Amino acid sequence: MNTATKLGSYVLGLAVVFGGALGVGKVVGPVGSPPAEDHAAMAAPVASAAHGDEHGVQPAENDTPGGLQVSENGYTFNPLTTTLKPDEPTDFRFAVTGPNGEPVTDYQVEHDKKLHLIVASRDLGTFRHVHPEMAPDGVWSVKLTLPSAGAYRVFADFAPTGGSALTLGADLVATGDYRPEALPEQSRTAKVDGYTVNLDGELTPGRSSKLTLKVSKDGEPVTDLQPYLGAYGHLVALRARDLAYLHVHPDGEPGDGKTEAGPEIVFYAEVPSTGDYRLFLDFQHEGKVRTADFTLGAGERPAIPEATPTPAPTSSGHADDGHGH
Structure with missing residues (x-):
């Protein structure tokens, strides 16, 4: 069973700012020698x-x-x-x-x-x-x-x-039989390979938000995270409804004299809309990169209006609208 797909993405730097110059084009080809x-x-x-x-x-x-x-x-x-x-x-x-x-x-x-x-x-x-x-x-x-x-x-x-x-x-x-899974429930705690990562902070649409992720192992804080791609952590966020893309980088960097190697990794992110987001944190410890994932909601979801009750039919077969016949 196949599923219909939508497209989405967007890029973000430190203290994350969304947007960019967009030009719609067609795929260019051919390049190289495709299989x-x-x-x-x-x-x-x-x-x-x-x-x-x-x-x-x-x-x-x-x-x-x-x-x-x-x-x-x-x-x-x-x-x-x-x-x-x-x-x-x-x-x-x-x-x-x-x-x-x-x-x-x-x-x-x-x-x-x-x-x-x-x-x-x-x-x-x-x-x-x-x-x-x-x-x-x-x-x-x-x-x-x-x-x-x-x-x-x-x-x-x-x-x-x-x-x-x-x-x-x-x-x-x-290829094959596709059976999509439901979006994981919202959670501020992720466990991977014996590590626990806790997330503190909120996603606020249209405003820069501070997110703090704290890494521990076997109940003890990890204070010797290793640099991975020039940082102690990398965070990617994807908006659930269309997979809009957000790449966030942490506050500070290894060797700057002020950024500690854990247990906390601080990010600043700005999301453009309400809704659910999936967050994926890459971090390295003891020579191995691991990924902790979270589901987090941004802002208040729009209220869903209550359905108007359907008038019950009368014995004559017509809906009772309060008026006599």
């Missing part, structure tokens, strides 16, 4: 309106959340692999093309990597944060194993040299 079964993943070249005219004029900025699109500011995420088999390691290949339609090969290093790849199932039960390798021709690849059949969303988080940071999204399918 035979993936030829359909590439389409026609991007229209010039997606990346400005011949004079380099860029599309107007707006505050649409990023990552809900495959293209933004003339950059396009081109998956060369679109279908995988569950529980089978597969080379996931893709390229990012720029405003000139050519594969991008020059990236800024952000948090020790040129590109971060996030993979999440549509029901938000599965999360992967991986780091592919780029070939000289601009084609990226990473060995990816998806645990079960279903619909997935893949996010490429990067900053091209000379450009602003972007997150682009595309869909990925693991």
Whole structure:
């Protein structure tokens, strides 16, 4: 059983600010040599309106959340692999093309990597944060194993040299019988591999919110967290209803003389709307990276109006509306 999918994403920096310049375009192709079964993943070249005219004029900025699109500011995420088999390691290949339609090969290093790849199932039960390798021709690849059949969303988080940071999204399918799970209940405590992570703070739509995550093991606070990708923790948030993407980085960094190596990791995040969010914290201790996950609501949910009672029928078969006959 397949499920319909929606798209969504957006990027966020320290003290998280949402938004970006968006330009809608088509998938650019072909790039590199896609596997035979993936030829359909590439389409026609991007229209010039997606990346400005011949004079380099860029599309107007707006505050649409990023990552809900495959293209933004003339950059396009081109998956060369679109279908995988569950529980089978597969080379996931893709390229990012720029405003000139050519594969991008020059990236800024952000948090020790040129590109971060996030993979999440549509029901938000599965999360992967991986780091592919780029070939000289601009084609990226990473060995990816998806645990079960279903619909997935893949996010490429990067900053091209000379450009602003972007997150682009595309869909990925693991073949087979898809049985989506319900969104996990809201919880402020996560347990993983003997570690307990507690979350303190609220998500307030339209306002920067402080989130504090405290790591302990066997009941004792962990005070020797190890740097992972230049920080003591990385937090990704996905809005449940459309998988809008938010990458939050912690306050401070290892070696700055003031940031302690645990047990607390502090983040500042701003979400754009009410609703449920899934939060995924990557942290490293004793040489291994672990992921703690939470479900957290933002703001008050809109009230659902009560249904108007249906008048009971009278003996004549007509609804009793209070008027006599």
